[in-house]
Amino acid sequence: MKILVTGAAGFIGSHLCEKLLTDMNNEIVGVDIFTGPTPNKLKRVNLDNLLLNKRFKLIEADILTANLEKLLEDIDVIYHLAGIPGVRSSWGKDFDPYVKNNISGTQRLLEAVKNKKLVKFIYASTSSVYGEVDGKVAENAYLTPLSPYGITKLTGEHLCYVYHKSFNIPIVTVRFFTVYGPRQRPDMAFHRFITQILKEETLSIFGDGTQTRDFTYVTDCVEAIASIIYKDNVIGETINIGGKERASINEILTIIETLTGKKAIVDYLPKLLGEPRHTWADISKAKKLLNYNPKISLREGITKEIEYIQSIFTI
Numbered sequence: 168m169k170i171l172v173t174g175a176a177g178f179i180g181s182h183l184c185e186k187l188l189t190d191m192n193n194e195i196v197g198v199d200i201f202t203g204p205t206p207n208k209l210k211r212v213n214l215d216n217l218l219l220n221k222r223f224k225l226i227e228a229d230i231l232t233a234n235l236e237k238l239l240e241d242i243d244v245i246y247h248l249a250g251i252p253g254v255r256s257s258w259g260k261d262f263d264p265y266v267k268n269n270i271s272g273t274q275r276l277l278e279a280v281k282n283k284k285l286v287k288f289i290y291a292s293t294s295s296v297y298g299e300v301d302g303k304v305a306e307n308a309y310l311t312p313l314s315p316y317g318i319t320k321l322t323g324e325h326l327c328y329v330y331h332k333s334f335n336i337p338i339v340t341v342r343f344f345t346v347y348g349p350r351q352r353p354d355m356a357f358h359r360f361i362t363q364i365l366k367e368e369t370l371s372i373f374g375d376g377t378q379t380r381d382f383t384y385v386t387d388c389v390e391a392i393a394s395i396i397y398k399d400n401v402i403g404e405t406i407n408i409g410g411k412e413r414a415s416i417n418e419i420l421t422i423i424e425t426l427t428g429k430k431a432i433v434d435y436l437p438k439l440l441g442e443p444r445h446t447w448a449d450i451s452k453a454k455k456l457l458n459y460n461p462k463i464s465l466r467e468g469i470t471k472e473i474e475y476i477q478s479i480f481t482i
Contacts, residue, residue, distance in 0.1 A: 169193075171242045173248055173249035174248035174250065175198060176225075177213070180197070181210075181217065186393040198227075198233070200227065239279055244288075251268045265319045285337055286396065287396055289341060290338060291392075292342045294407075294448065297311070341392055342407050344381040344409040344446055345383060350475065357469065372435050374416075374439075380446050381413050381447050382465060391453055409449075
């Protein structure tokens with residue numbers, strides 16, 4: 168199959184491309200504009216292995232302005248991961264890039280494929296669409312995003328639904344729950360915590376540290392979403408992609424301290440707007456439809472992320 172991956176140089180995108188290429192029948196067109204919170208040089212490093220593969224082609228383009236007709240030529244499957252991430256920076260004057268990239272970019276891509284024969288169109292959404300929920304959250308929960316970012320991703324979901332119903336685009340929506348691991352964005356919590364602990368710098372925790380997250384290791388995440396192209400009965404579905412373990416932020420710090428042999432210097436700050444106190448994915452649908460079974464423990468996953476961050480200190 169010929170597969171288009173938007174956001175291919177990013178954290179999840181680069182891992183996904185590598186996974187898809189393990190099937191010798193797949194050819195990947197990766198699209199990226201090299202924007203967002205990850206430095207350009209790190210995104211280039213993310214692509215090092217991919218660029219050695221003759222079945223991978225990188226196109227540096229913005230889906231807001233690219234010639235999509237040409238870009239989509241002979242494409243069978245689309246993974247739409249491109250967008251502006253992050254809850255904290257989506258307020259105020261910084262909202263405009265979220266609208267352009269997460270809403271307008273998605274609509275433009277859907278418009279371009281509405282009359283094409285696709286096998287599947289996989290839209291990457293987020294647990295941020297749920298807002299504050301007690302206990303495990305299933306895909307049919309009432310959606311109340313707490314941040315402008317979450318609202319833009321939910322708008323993308325609604326656009327996908329409308330184009331699915333109106334033009335039969337074979338949409339599958341996946342909602343990620345706090346993905347971590349090597350190549351994680353520098354603004355994300357694990358990356359920040361590990362870097363600051365290794366450098367013996369003060370790190371900031373927004374809240375008291377007892378807030379919990381459903382952490383998903385990146386290879387578990389991409390195993391799940393890569394399998395979608397081979398599965399029947401998934402078109403029109405929305406599927407949670409959660410992890411093997413939940414933990415509080417304070418528990419995460421303890422694991423990092425143990426693995427690095429360094430003590431965290433912590434500054435506890437007021438809780439930020441837009442972030443739920445707890446997240447917890449009900450992944451029963453992913454287990455049923457995708458045979459999903461996350462394998463990587465938090466300790467193992469954090470060990471791998473520490474090794475990655477140590478390796479990029481010289482970059």
